[in-house]
Amino acid sequence: MAEVPGDLKFAETHEWARVEDDGTVTVGISDHAQESLGDVVFVELPEVDAEVDAKGEAGVVESVKAASDIYAPVAGTIIAVNETLEETPETVNESPYGDGWFFKLKPNDLNQMHDLLSPEDYENFCENEDDH
Amino acid sequence: MGNRTPLYELHIAAGAKMVDFGGWDMPIHYGSQIEEHHAVRLASGMCDVSHMTIVDVGGEQCREFLRYLLANDVERLAVGDALYSVMLNQSGGILDDLIVYRQQERYRLVVNCATREKDLAWMRAQGEAFDVRIDLRDDLAIIAVQGPESIEQCIRVTGVASLVDLKPFTATWFNDWYVARTGYTGEQGLEIMLPNQDAAELWSALQQAGVEPIGLGARDTLRLEAGMNLYGSDMDESVTPAEAALSWTVAPSGDRDFIGREALDAGRPGRKLVGLVLTERGVLRAHYKVRAAGQEIGEITSGAFSPTLQHSIALARIDSRAAGPLTVDIRGKQLPVKQVRPPFVRNGNRVFKIIE
Numbered sequence: 001m002a003e004v005p006g007d008l009k010f011a012e013t014h015e016w017a018r019v020e021d022d023g024t025v026t027v028g029i030s031d032h033a034q035e036s037l038g039d040v041v042f043v044e045l046p047e048v049d050a051e052v053d054a055k056g057e058a059g060v061v062e063s064v065k066a067a068s069d070i071y072a073p074v075a076g077t078i079i080a081v082n083e084t085l086e087e088t089p090e091t092v093n094e095s096p097y098g099d100g101w102f103f104k105l106k107p108n109d110l111n112q113m114h115d116l117l118s119p120e121d122y123e124n125f126c127e128n129e130d131d132h
Numbered sequence: 133m134g135n136r137t138p139l140y141e142l143h144i145a146a147g148a149k150m151v152d153f154g155g156w157d158m159p160i161h162y163g164s165q166i167e168e169h170h171a172v173r174l175a176s177g178m179c180d181v182s183h184m185t186i187v188d189v190g191g192e193q194c195r196e197f198l199r200y201l202l203a204n205d206v207e208r209l210a211v212g213d214a215l216y217s218v219m220l221n222q223s224g225g226i227l228d229d230l231i232v233y234r235q236q237e238r239y240r241l242v243v244n245c246a247t248r249e250k251d252l253a254w255m256r257a258q259g260e261a262f263d264v265r266i267d268l269r270d271d272l273a274i275i276a277v278q279g280p281e282s283i284e285q286c287i288r289v290t291g292v293a294s295l296v297d298l299k300p301f302t303a304t305w306f307n308d309w310y311v312a313r314t315g316y317t318g319e320q321g322l323e324i325m326l327p328n329q330d331a332a333e334l335w336s337a338l339q340q341a342g343v344e345p346i347g348l349g350a351r352d353t354l355r356l357e358a359g360m361n362l363y364g365s366d367m368d369e370s371v372t373p374a375e376a377a378l379s380w381t382v383a384p385s386g387d388r389d390f391i392g393r394e395a396l397d398a399g400r401p402g403r404k405l406v407g408l409v410l411t412e413r414g415v416l417r418a419h420y421k422v423r424a425a426g427q428e429i430g431e432i433t434s435g436a437f438s439p440t441l442q443h444s445i446a447l448a449r450i451d452s453r454a455a456g457p458l459t460v461d462i463r464g465k466q467l468p469v470k471q472v473r474p475p476f477v478r479n480g481n482r483v484f485k486i487i488e
C-alpha cells in the first residue's frame with residue numbers, strides 16, 4: 001500500500017488532485033484504483049490545451065483487467081501530460097502518487113478543490129464501496 | 133466463502149489477490165499478472181489448478197463408454213497417453229472440453245470446474261447403458277508447472293531424473309503422484325496430480341527453488357497467446373467443434389457412434405473462430421463487436437493485451453463468409469485488426485501468420 005501524501009484530494013471516481021505552488025493542479029489515479037485495475041498496459045492522455053470539465057472525460061486507462069475512463073477532478077485547461085506513460089504504463093502501478101501522474105491542468109476555479117474528498121474521507125469511501 | 137484448495141493458505145501468504153472462480157477462492161495474481169506471464173515464458177511458473185475436476189472412469193466397458201461419450205477417439209491411446217477432446221450433446225454443441233489420460237485399468241478425465249455438476253450428471257446418465265464406474269477424485273490436487281525451465285526445476289525438487297524423458301502428451305506414475313507432460317500455456321511443462329495432503333509441501337519446495345507462483349490472470353493470457361480455447365468464453369453448448377476451430381479434435385473414425393456425431397454430419401457451420409491482432413494502442417476484449425465493410429459479422433470471445441507480443445490479441449467468432457478488412461468497435465472507435473491463424477506464441481516466440 002503506497003503512503004497517501006496528505007496534500008492530495010480525491011474524486012469518487014478514484015482520481016487524485018494536488019494543487020502545486022504555482023496554482024496548477026496535477027492529476028493521477030489513486031493507489032486503490034491501480035490496485036483494483038491490476039497491471040496498466042495503455043494510458044490514453046488528453047491533448048495539451050484541451051478544455052476539460054469537472055467530472056468530464058479526460059483519458060482512458062487500460063489494464064489487464066478492464067478499460068476505464070479518467071475524469072478531470074476540476075475544470076480547467078490541460079497544460080502538460082505525462083508522456084512517459086506511453087512507453088512505461090507500469091509506472092502508474094509502481095508510483096501512483098509520484099511518477100505515475102497523468103496530466104496537469106490550469107484550473108478555472110480552485111474552489112472546486114473543496115468538492116473533493118480528503119485522504120481520510122476517500123479511504124472511508126473506498127471501504128464502503130468494497131463492501132457493496 | 134467459496135471452496136478452497138489445499139494451497140489456499142500458501143496463496144494468501146504469498147500475497148495473492150483472491151477472486152471467486154466458479155465457486156472457488158482462487159488467486160488472480162500475486163502482485164503483477166504481467167511479470168507472472170513473463171516468468172512462464174522465460175523461466176518457470178506454477179499454477180494451482182486444483183479447482184479443476186478429476187474424474188476416473190473404470191469398469192469393464194470404460195473404453196466403449198468413452199468412445200461413445202467423447203468426440204475424439206480414445207481407441208488409439210496406449211497406457212500413459214493423453215488426448216484432448218470435447219464432449220458434445222446430441223445437437224453437436226460443446227458440453228465441455230477435457231483431457232483424457234489412459235491409465236492401466238481405467239481412464240482419467242480432467243474437466244472444467246464451472247461445468248463440474250453438469251458434466252457429472254451427463255456422464256452418469258450416459259453411463260447407465262454401460263458397465264462403468266465413475267469416480268470423482270476430490271482427494272487430489274493439481275499443480276501445473278510450466279515454462280522452459282519447469283522440468284529441470286521439477287527434477288531438482290523431486291529428485292526424479294526420468295521426468296526429462298516424459299514425452300509431450302504422456303503421463304506416468306511416481307508412487308501415488310500422476311505426472312503429465314501437458315499444460316495450458318504453450319510452453320513445455322508438467323501437470324502434477326497428487327493427494328491433497330502432499331500439495332503444500334511440493335508447492336513450497338518449488339517456490340524455494342525459484343518457481344514463480346502464477347495466478348489465473350496470467351494463466352489466461354498464456355493460454356490465449358497459445359491459441360487455446362477457454363470453455364465458457366470461446367465455446368459453450370451453442371457452439372459446435374467446427375465453430376470453435378476444434379474440428380481437428382473430432383476423430384472421423386468410420387462407423388464409431390459418438391454423441392453429437394449425427395448433428396455434426398448434418399450441420400454446416402455458419403461461423404468460424406479466428407485469431408485477431410491489433411497493432412494500434414488499445415485492448416481487444418470479450419464481446420467487442422467485429423465488423424467487415426461496416427457490417428457486424430461477429431464478436432470477440434477472448435481478448436487481452438499480449439505481454440509477449442506487446443500488443444493486443446483476441447479470438448473472435450465471425451461469419452464464415454465474411455470478407456475484406458476487419459475492424460473492431462473499441463468503445464465507439466472502429467480500429468483495424470488483422471485476421472490471423474492462432475497460435476500467436478509458441479515456446480516464447482511469435483508464430484502467427486496473417487491471413488490476407
